[in-house]
Amino acid sequence: MLTRKQKHFLLKFFSLFSIIRGYNILIIVIAQYLTSIYILAPDLPLKKVLFDLNLLMLVLASSSAIAGGYIINSFYDSEKDLINRPRKTMLDKLVSQRTKLSAYFVLNFLSVVFASYVSFRAVLFFSLYIFGIWFYSHKLKKYPFVGNITAAILAVVPFFAVFIYYKNFDLVIFVHATFLFLIISMRELVKDLENLRGDLAQNYRTIPVVYGEQVSKRMLTFLSMLTLIPALLLITKFEIGYMDYFFYGSIFALAVFLLFLWISEKKIHYLILHNILKFIIVIGVFSIVLIDVNVLLNRIL
Structure with missing residues (x-):
């Protein structure tokens, strides 16, 4: 039997997993690897793609930035989500706003660290991506057309990072x-x-x-x-x-x-x-x- 403290920890873990949409990030990771294997680098040996450290770091940088994006989006949309998704929001509220912001900064820092393994240009790329996510969550999503287009672009950007890496046009x-x-x-x-x-x-x-x-x-x-x-x-x-x-x-x-x-x-x-x-x-x-x-x-x- 789990103790009360252990149950509370598990609830917080699942709450954070819900906030960062862990299942979505897993799908994106799979998509980046499958895209690399079948579309972007179809002529490279499979092992060279799967065990490419640069590709792994780009995928980790993308995942960290996206997870941070979900957190900052949840932070700004907390009042709106309470109306639209009351049950999910109550689960998400198990994690305090302070903890959310701390996790947001840690994830963004990790994204830049992972990108730095690849190149300085990758650092610039993900720094701009992180800023774009924040600016979308803070301002752009409240406006018609601009918000929708920006959201769609931000969703595609992680694949663009891998696309640039392989230089397949x-x-x-x-x-x-x-x-x-x-x-x-x-x-x-x-x-x-x-x-x-x-x-x-x-x-x-x-x-x-x-x-x-x-x-x-x-x-x-x-x-x-x-x-x-x-x-x-x-x-x-x-x-x-x-x-x-x-x-x-x-x-x-x-x-x-x-x-x-x-x-x-x-x-x-x-x-x-x-x-x-x-x-x-x-x-x-x-x-x-x-x-x-x-x-x-x-x-x-």
Whole structure:
């Protein structure tokens, strides 16, 4: 049996894990490695990618900066989240604001330390990334369009760090990145619809608050149509192996998303739409292995 002190420690641990969205960071780490193996450095031996210390440090720098970003976002959004996510917020409140800020500075410091192993340019890159996350959380997220675009860019930046490291400028990489950017942009707008009540109460000038739900739905419809362009290009113009099945599935999922979008009225409806987009992103990460299902065996040998 656990003592009361041990139970309290475990609750605080899970609270901090909830704040930094540990499950999201794990997915990003997996995505960075799979992207490196299958897309950015497909000709390098597998061991050279997996045991590349520079790549590991870039991934750790990204993870630390992202974790810090979730903390500062939680810090600034505590009042809004109390309205939008009362249960999660009560769990998060087990960690004091002082502890959150201490963890935020430690994680950012670690991010810069990890980056310093790679190069001074990596230090500058992650220092700017950390500042961008803070400025977004503090100011930009309260404004329509700018907040949504910035959030989508910040979500893609960790992959850009690995992309610069490998210096692979193939067109297919930009098409993949465009697809991801559009899906994330849609997710950010759906989150604004989902959090409409709290945003109104805290005077956040998001797209749904300023322009209304109908305009937001039209924008999501337009973004869905735009997302078809990179998806169809990847299916028809590039060699992506069996990953084309993922993009066929994504097109179907987006069709379901649009049908459900126009009958959505309540928060639970927007939560379902959010989960559809999150599902596309997560399945997309693991579908990278379908580019060449024999790559692990071939490159080990």
